[in-house]
Amino acid sequence: MYDAIIIGGGPAGLQAALTLGRMHRRTLLLDSGEYRNATVRHAHNLLTNDGRDPAEIRRIARAEIAAYDTVEIRDAAVTGVEREDNALRVDAGGEALRTHAVILATGVADELPPIPGLAAHWGDTVANCPFCHGHEFAGRPVAVLNASPHAAVLARMLEPVASEVLVIDPAAVREVVGRDDGLRLHLHDGSAVEVAGAFAAPTWRVRxxxxxxxxLLRQDSGALRTDAFGRTSVEGVYAVGDIAQPDHLPGPLFSLAAALAGGQLAAVAVVQSLVMD
Known part of the structure; x- marks a missing residue:
């Protein structure tokens, strides 16, 4: 019987594992090897790691966690989670595992607008978050590929960063072609626009x-409904990172720093629940 099983080896799950390890709780982290930022080569807006490869952040985190012998990490995908009597059962790698608590840190999967060439540059010159990738386009033109009312807000946010912000309806773009210094957007009207980078608004789903x-109860956004400590509507099940949205937030926080904070808070809540039980 584990004290906690963490599902997901991104920043939220790794932070939860570190916190539980420091409290000497028997913990298993299951990592499927699927990451939302798998195509990103430089993570930003994370103190002491600004510009570091996310894969390197995960490697360093695993090395730090290895110092705590109550934590085990397995590269395995989970196929099922169910409540069973006074415990939770997690099916992974053909094995049924039992635990007092489950911390869900599976992350989300993005679906980009169906523009040829766009996905090839996702995480590099095509991004979603201006806080994570905006500065890299400083002093050069950028495009916002978004037809929603939020496009104007994003454009205003980028004005101090870029030399010019072009708001373009994704339906107007025929193809995206990479260039040494950025992107060329070929439009259906036959014209072309050259920019340093583009911001697209993907749809996403919990992975x-x-x-x-x-x-589990969900918010209108599709994220799992939690309290401030990651507790979901099912006893013993916690959700952290991109898949979680506490009631006091208008949406999930897609941020490395927020994922780390969420992982730590959920681990604290797990330890407290074990003591109270």
Whole structure:
């Protein structure tokens, strides 16, 4: 019986594992190897790690966690999670594992607008978050590929950074072509626009088909509904990182720093629940 099983090896899950390890709690982290930022080569806006490769951040985190012998990390995908008597059962790698608590840190999967060439540059010259990638386009033109009312807000946010901000309806773009100094957007009207980078608004889904068995409450955004400590509507199940949205927030916080904070708070809540039980 584990004290906690963490599902997901991104920043939220790794931070939860570190916190539980420091409290000498028997913990298992299961990592499927699928990461939302898999195409990103430089993470930004994270203190002491600004510009570091996310894969390197994960490697360093694993090395630090290895110093705590109550934490085990396995590279395995989870196929099921169910409540079973007074415990939770996690199915992974053909094995049924039992635990007092589950911390869901599976992250989300993005679906980009169906523009040829756009996905090839996702995480590099095509991004979503201006806080994470905006500065890299400083002093050069950028495009906002978004037809929603939020496009104007994003454009205003980028005005102090870029030399020019072009708001373009994704439906107007025929193809995106990479260049040494940025992107060329070929439009359906035959014209072309050259920019240093583009910001696109993907749709996203929680990455974990097995969650349907738990019947967890969700927010209108699609994220799992939690309290400030990551507790979900199912006892013993916590959610952290991109998949979680506490009631006091208008949406999930897609941020490395927020994921770290969420992982730590959920781990603290798990330890407290074990003591109270």
């Amino acid at each position: 974990a088909a097995f969650l349907d068995r738990l019947d």
